[in-house]
Amino acid sequence: MGRIDVFVAPRPNPALIKAMTVVNRIVMLHGVPGFRDLLPFNRLAGLRGVSNVRHIDFPAADQRRLKACCGAGQATFIAPNHPEFFTDWMIDKEIVSRVSPLAASWATHGVVNGLGRLMQKFWLANNLIAQIPGNSEAAKAHSVDWALQGHGVLLHPEGGVGWHGNYVGPLLPGAVEMGLEALKRGRETNKDFRAWVVPVVWKLAFTGNIERALAKECAYVERSLKIDSSVASSLPERVYRIYSILLSRDEQACGLTAEEGAPYAVRQKRMLAELGHRLAEGIAADAGLDLGEMLRRSRRWLREAxxxxxxxxxxxxxxxxxQRIQxxxxxxxANQAITQEEIAEHLKRIRNDYCKGTLRDTFNRFIPQPAGPRRAHIRVPEPLGLNAYDGSVDEALAVLRSRMQDAVTRIVTExxxxxxxxxxxxxxYHR
Structure with a gap:
């Protein structure tokens, strides 16, 4: 295996972590006051704030709820939602800096191990745990060991970024499984030992009207994908048209004829059904399986092929x-209205999935730039105490997801x- 697929245990450096907390707060999130709104300095990401999160709304009660679950005599797995790439770690780092400064954070192996030895050393010193696809046992074992020392371990239960800030996707079982293992080991020496999975959600909202910036990004996407932008329409309709044309290209590649005038949702469902049928044939699976299970079996089939x-x-x-079409x-x-935040998410998803081949596109996938200044609303729903829980892992995931979705919905409503x-x-919108 190459270095990218080999787990190396983090070597946290408290001094570096403390210094990077300040750098993260100024350079990555808030920007430099006096420069972040002044031309031409506000065009420089480091002065403007790379993630352009000007304000953080993190109520004291929510911070206390999270902090109470961290510390000696308990193991804590912090489980935030995952609506956006790059900004995720910046906000996550701000959260843990307030409640458990030496918390470890899971990250993709492509970041931790894939950027060279010096960067690997830097990320390991920042206490990042490399998630190795198909080989995560060493990472899980290290996480349990670290949690048993009273430090938090943060990982995103949704897995990959979906670019949907109003919706919490299906959760993966890692945090619950590691929490149960930590509880088992902790109880061997301390009958009062506790283990927690603490859900955290954050929602980003623009601080003003950024339609002009969104239109500029939309125009870039249209040029990059060779889509005619001369058709006059509103910004949401332009985004819809981009997706419709991209789906038409997939339909043509699949040998399907596009249904004239059919809603995107109807065409998408038809396309996924056809692709699912072909995938079932390829891996000799039951065509009646749902796509989620089909994809899981295909990954297992590919590992053995x-x-x-x-x-x-x-x-x-x-x-x-x-996966891309899904x-x-x-x-x-679901909703008759679409917000500027949701339009921005659509554009970022398109750029990540379809715009490739240039340095600008590569940079955007690693460090996507927001269209304007934002406020992060952070909440901590009720933690799940595994020491007082006797349900199954799947039931625990359902409880966590429900609490996370309720919290996101409350933020949106407010x-x-x-x-x-x-x-x-x-x-x-489609009924």
Whole structure:
């Protein structure tokens, strides 16, 4: 295996972590006062704030709730939602700096191990745990050991970024499973030992009208994907049209004829059904399985397949296409209105999934730049005390997801009531 696929235990450096907390707060989040709103300095990400999060709304009661679950005599797994890439770690770092400064954080192996030895050393000193796809046992074992020392361990139970800030996706079991293992080990020496999975949610909202900046980013996407932008339409309709054309290209590649005038949701469902049928044939699975299970079986099938064979390449491409098309989920069609925040998420998702081949596109995938200044609203729903829980892992995930979604919905409702969203008719809306 290459270095990128080998787990190396973090070596946290408290002094570096403390210094990077200050750097994160100024350079990555808030920006430098006096420069962040002044041309031409506000065009420099480090002076403006790379993630352009000007304000953090993190009530003291929520901070106390999280902090009470951290410390000696308990193991804590902090489980935030995952609406945005790069900003995720910046906000997560700000959160843990307030409640458990030496908390470890899970991150993709491509970041921790894939940027060279010096960067690997830097990330390990910042207490990042490399998540190795298909080989995460060493990372889990280290996480349990670290949690047993009274430090938090943070990981995103949604897995990959979905770019949907109003919706919490299905959760993965890692945090609950590690919490149960930590509880078992902790109780061997301390009958009063406790273990927690603490859900955390954050929602980003623009501080003003950024339609001009969104239109500029939309125009870049249209040029990059060779989509005619001369058709006059509103900003949401332009985004819808981009997705519709991209789906048409997938339909053509699949040999399907696009249904004239059919809603995007209807075409997407038809396309996914066809791709699922072909994937089932490729891995000799039951075509009646839901796509989530089909994708899980395809990943297992690919791990066992012979390297270099043609059929695995076809199966991999089918699975990747399904995942890409699925990323516009039912949440996109549910509401009659669409906010500027949701338009921004659509554009970032398109750029991540479809715009490739240039240095600008590569940079955007690693450090996506927001269209304008934002406020982060952070809440801590009721923690799940595993020491007082006797349900299954799946039931625990359902409880956590429900608490997270309720908290996100409350944030959205509060912002909406205060007039904090700028909205348009949603062209994706479908009954």
């Amino acid at each position: 012979s390297a270099g064979a043609e059929e695995p390449k076809r199966v991999r491409k089918l699975a990747e296409t399904i 990323r516009v989920g039912p949440w996109a069609f 912002i909406e009531a205060a007039g904090g969203f700028i909205s348009y008719p949603n062209p994706f």
